[in-house]
Amino acid sequence: MSNKVKKYMQQRPTARAAFLLSLPLLWLLLIYIGSLLALFITSIWKIDTFTSKIIRQFTLQNFIDIFSDRAYFNVTVRTLFVAICVTIICAVIAIPMAFFIARVAKPKSRPVLIALLITPLWASYLVKIYAWRTMFYPEKGFITWLISPLGGQSPGFGIFAVIVGLTYLWLPYMILPIYAGMEKLPTSLLDASADLGAKSGKTFFNIILPITWPAIIAGSIFTFSLSMGDYITVQILGGTFQMLGNVVYQNFSLNLPFAAAVALIPVIIMLVYLSGIRKSGALDNL
Amino acid sequence: MRLSLSARITLWTVMGFGLSFIYVPLILVVINSFNTNTSFAWPPTGFTTSWWSKAAVNEGVRDAITRSAVVALFATLIALVLGSLAAAAISRYKFFGQEVISLLFVLPIALPGIVTGIALNNVFTNFLGELTIFTIIIGHATFCIVVVFNNVSARYRRLGANLEEASMDLGANRFTTYRLITFPLLRSALLAGGLLAFALSFDEIIVTTFTAGAGQTTLPIWIFQNLFRPNQAPIVNVVAAALILVSIIPIYLSQRLTQEKVS
Numbered sequence: 086m087s088n089k090v091k092k093y094m095q096q097r098p099t100a101r102a103a104f105l106l107s108l109p110l111l112w113l114l115l116i117y118i119g120s121l122l123a124l125f126i127t128s129i130w131k132i133d134t135f136t137s138k139i140i141r142q143f144t145l146q147n148f149i150d151i152f153s154d155r156a157y158f159n160v161t162v163r164t165l166f167v168a169i170c171v172t173i174i175c176a177v178i179a180i181p182m183a184f185f186i187a188r189v190a191k192p193k194s195r196p197v198l199i200a201l202l203i204t205p206l207w208a209s210y211l212v213k214i215y216a217w218r219t220m221f222y223p224e225k226g227f228i229t230w231l232i233s234p235l236g237g238q239s240p241g242f243g244i245f246a247v248i249v250g251l252t253y254l255w256l257p258y259m260i261l262p263i264y265a266g267m268e269k270l271p272t273s274l275l276d277a278s279a280d281l282g283a284k285s286g287k288t289f290f291n292i293i294l295p296i297t298w299p300a301i302i303a304g305s306i307f308t309f310s311l312s313m314g315d316y317i318t319v320q321i322l323g324g325t326f327q328m329l330g331n332v333v334y335q336n337f338s339l340n341l342p343f344a345a346a347v348a349l350i351p352v353i354i355m356l357v358y359l360s361g362i363r364k365s366g367a368l369d370n371l
Numbered sequence: 372m373r374l375s376l377s378a379r380i381t382l383w384t385v386m387g388f389g390l391s392f393i394y395v396p397l398i399l400v401v402i403n404s405f406n407t408n409t410s411f412a413w414p415p416t417g418f419t420t421s422w423w424s425k426a427a428v429n430e431g432v433r434d435a436i437t438r439s440a441v442v443a444l445f446a447t448l449i450a451l452v453l454g455s456l457a458a459a460a461i462s463r464y465k466f467f468g469q470e471v472i473s474l475l476f477v478l479p480i481a482l483p484g485i486v487t488g489i490a491l492n493n494v495f496t497n498f499l500g501e502l503t504i505f506t507i508i509i510g511h512a513t514f515c516i517v518v519v520f521n522n523v524s525a526r527y528r529r530l531g532a533n534l535e536e537a538s539m540d541l542g543a544n545r546f547t548t549y550r551l552i553t554f555p556l557l558r559s560a561l562l563a564g565g566l567l568a569f570a571l572s573f574d575e576i577i578v579t580t581f582t583a584g585a586g587q588t589t590l591p592i593w594i595f596q597n598l599f600r601p602n603q604a605p606i607v608n609v610v611a612a613a614l615i616l617v618s619i620i621p622i623y624l625s626q627r628l629t630q631e632k633v634s
Contacts, residue, residue, distance in 0.1 A: 102464035109457035109516060110472065117479055117513050120490035127493060178392070181385040189374065189382055205393050208618045209574045211594045212611040216396035219403060227399055230414065253396070285378035306481055314483015317576060321598070330485045337489055337581075345493075348486045355482055359474065 121352075128345035137339050147346035157332070161350055164329040167244065168312040171251045175259040175308045176301055178252075183260055184293065187267035188275075202260050210254065214321050217250045218242075221322065242324035250322045251312045258311070259304035266300025267293075302362050309358065313351040397615050404605075404612035426609035435593035442504065442589060443572035446511035450568045451561060453512075454519025462527035463535075477521075479514040487513070488581030495582060502584035510582035511575060515568035522564030526557055566621050 093100060131144045151157045186198045205213060220227045221239050228239040240246065270293065278288040316330030329351055336344035374382070407417035426432060461473050479487060487510070495506045534556070538548040576591035583592065594610060597603040 098464055099466050102460045102466050105456050105460035105464075106472070109453040109460075109476075109520075112453055112513070112516070113475060113479075116491070116494075116509060117487070118475070120494040121482075121486070123494050123497075124486070124490040178385070178389050181382055182389045185382045185386050189379070201390060202393070204618065205397065208397060209591065209594075209611065209614045210576060211574075211591050211598070212400060212614050213396065215594075215598065215607070215611055216400045219399060220396055227395075253392070256393070285375045306477075310481050310483060314485045314577070316485060317595070330483065333485050333489065337492075341489070341493065344489060348483075348489060351483045352486055359477075359481060363470075363474070 124345045125349060127342050128349060130342045132340050132342055139341060147343045150343065151346055151350075157347070160327060160329055160332055163244075163327075164313060164351070165354070167248055167251065167328060168309050170248050171255060171312045172259075172305045172308040174248070174252045175256050176263075176305065178256060179259040179263050179304065180294075180297070180301070183263040183267050187264055188270070188272075199264065202264075203257050205253070205257055211317075213254055214250050214318050217246065217253060218321055221246045221249075242322055242326075244323070244326050246322040246324075247319055247326060247328075250318045251308075251315060254318065255308040255311050258307035259301075262300045262303040263297060266297040270296055306359070306362070310351075310355050313354065400608065401612045401615060404609045406605075406608075422605040422609045426606045426613070429606055431588070431593055431597075432590075432606070432610055435588050435590040438504065438587065439573050439590040442507050442511060443569045445508045446515045446572040447565050447569045449508070449512040450515030450519045451565050454516045454564065454568075455523050455557070455561060457516070458520050458523035458527060462524050463532065473524075476517060480517045484514075484575075484577035485581075488578045491578070492581035502582060502587070504584065504587050506582045506584065507579055507587060507589065510578045511572040514575075514578070515572055518568045518571060519561070519564035522560045522567070523557060526560035530556055562624075566624060570618075570621055 127139065128147055129143055129145065130139055130141050131146060132139055182202070186195055186202075190198055221242060223229065223239050223241040226239050229237075232238070274292055274296075275288060278292050283291070314330050316328065316334045319326060319328050319331055329347065333344045333348045336347065402415065404422055405418050405420065406415040407419045408415060457476055461469060461476075491506070491510050491513075492502070495502055495509075499506065534552050535548055538552045539545070543551070574591060576589075576595060579589050579592060583589065588596070590610075594607055597607050
């Protein structure tokens with residue numbers, strides 16, 4: 086660097102920030118954002134129905150097709166339903182577990198418990214879904230073996246198996262931010278609440294939940310977004326059940342403009358969700 | 372802290388239920404890798420180690436593991452450089468549009484993988500002509516940057532700027548300060564972020580499906596391709612079990628890192 090540039094950088098913090106930011110931002114804008122924009126431009130084009138080649142001609146037909154066919158509305162609602170269920174179940178399991186580790190377990194056993202919880206985060210995605218496939222297998226799976234003495238049977242592959250599988254996959258993504266949030270919870274507040282006569286439940290809803298809320302929302306970004314876009318779990322555990330990701334995947338090679346239009350649905354839902362939670366401080370808890 | 376008896380019982384129950392929910396399926400996979408029955412009917416019909424020895428010499432598996440490791444290594448390296456640069460800029464400076472830019476850096480993990488996948492595929496096939504191992508690395512690096520960025524930003528927030536300011540007040544320039552003060556303080560965050568980025572890349576399947584060239588089979592793609600082939604099922608199961616056992620290594624390492632942080 087020449088001395089002139091050096092001096093300029095010394096005096097201008099903004100120039101230094103721009104220098105640091107230039108490479109990563111360039112990568113992000115050029116490769117990621119650029120590709121996304123290109124994809125969504127594709128959604129207003131169409132294809133030659135015989136050759137599957139893209140014709141660069143403005144049309145809203147893809148969106149008209151999506152809005153006029155109830156099947157796409159239904160698949161969007163189903164996808165949202167699964168994503169919301171997975172997020173809520175993850176939170177319901179993660180909150181007490183994170184609280185237990187951060188506040189009830191002995192400080193010595195905390196690292197071990199945390200290690201136990203993040204193990205599935207490191208285990209392979211496919212391995213986990215594969216594990217649930219052997220669990221849910223209709224006639225001879227583990228679940229059937231477990232509950233057949235009680236007269237039950239595995240529900241088999243379908244929406245229920247998909248929700249369980251996705252919950253299992255994304256649970257660590259929910260536990261970790263919540264645990265980090267719980268660790269920061271001041272003990273004095275909990276003690277004060279108890280001293281003033283509040284029962285455990287009341288302390289939970291009035292103290293713990295509001296303070297850890299940004300962490301819970303941070304976790305929900307992962308559980309929600311990852312569930313919205315998944316199609317492989319749905320293929321392995323879903324049976325005939327389908328989600329938005331599957332629709333995108335099926336149209337991808339034959340009709341990219343239409344796949345791009347369908348892909349806009351989860352993106353818009355996610356952007357609405359992200360802008361809704363921007364003020365909650367959740368993004369600092371990721 | 373004080374908790375009522377019922378609250379205590381509830382918490383212990385949830386903890387027990389949660390941990391068994393996490394571990395029963397994984398343990399099942401490991402047990403099944405010794406199952407003589409190829410269709411994995413439960414309970415197992417007999418004990419065998421032949422699937423393990425068959426998997427150990429399987430060319431496809433070896434090839435896929437090597438490719439996944441190479442991809443994850445390069446994606447992690449790119450992510451470490453770009454992610455820590457971005458974290459330094461956003462955590463240590465104030466500038467116009469900061470909030471929007473930090474939101475932008477989270478997007479690659481906040482938006483569904485299939486969207487990233489088809490968007491990259493569309494651009495790569497149109498501009499680069501064909502997909503190769505490099506396109507996988509570029510695709511993976513894009514979401515790995517976020518992981519490193521998040522880890523390092525969190526560390527910057529916790530550290531505050533006092534030590535760096537003290538160093539500069541004592542006459543050290545920016546590079547010396549970074550080398551002697553900032554970097555040592557960031558090191559464990561960089562390692563943790565790098566480890567997580569490596570694991571995510573090694574395991575990624577959705578973006579990989581759309582950015583991998585013909586014949587560029589990574590390990591997850593190999594598993595997915597063979598998942599529904601009955602005669603390959605025992606090998607897939609062994610690979611799955613091995614991956615579970617191997618995943619203990621990064622956990623052990625990250626544990627060591629957190630202990631380093633405490634001391």
